[in-house]
Amino acid sequence: MVKIDQGLFQSYSKVQEVCPLCHGNLMIKNSKHGGFLGCEHYPTCDYTRPLVQMEHIEAQVIAGSKCPDCGNELAVKSGRFGLFIGCTQYPQCHYIERHSQDENNDIVRCPICQEGDLVHKTSRFGKSFYACSGYPECKFIVNYRPVAESCPKCDFSILVERKGATGLRVECPRKSCKYKRAIE
Secondary structure (H helix, E strand, O other): OOOOOOOHHHHHHHEEOOOOOOOEEEEEEEEOEEEEEOOOOOOOOEEEEEEEHHHHHHOEEOOEEEEEEOOOOOEEEEEOOEEEEOOOOOOOOOOOOOOOOOOOOOOOOOOOOOOOEEEEOOOOHHHHHHHHEEOOHHHHHEEOOOOOOOOOOOOOOOOEEEOOEEEEEEOOOOOOOOEEOOOO
């Protein structure tokens, strides 16, 4: 077993920068959201800074475009989930251009409430999922693209499309049902 000298290891994680609050050394630290710089005197000094600065682009107006809500121009903007198209009159107008990432725009009814539709959403971590448009009353979600076809084994009203080692297949989203069928 190889022993690592802790003093040597800690010297590699130090950055040649000084904390603006207490004048201690800044160190590279990690969290669930990624790397950041933090003061070596934590918890007495709680200075932190992102290791990588996110690029922020200025809003670029799209010439000849019109907001369907207020009639002003639309612009390409940078937000929490990346680039999007929105109205230049924000915060008076909250219009955002919606785009579908599915090549197949079938409307699939929610199998639980039968009132909402399953819509594509993205989590704050960038993962795709499909949820009922009737949220928060209905909290049904699936992680794979829903197909408007009922399960022949358990009669659940939807199936989901998954990619596996053997190719594309549809299967029942219920864990108790083991129905699977390959798609040609």
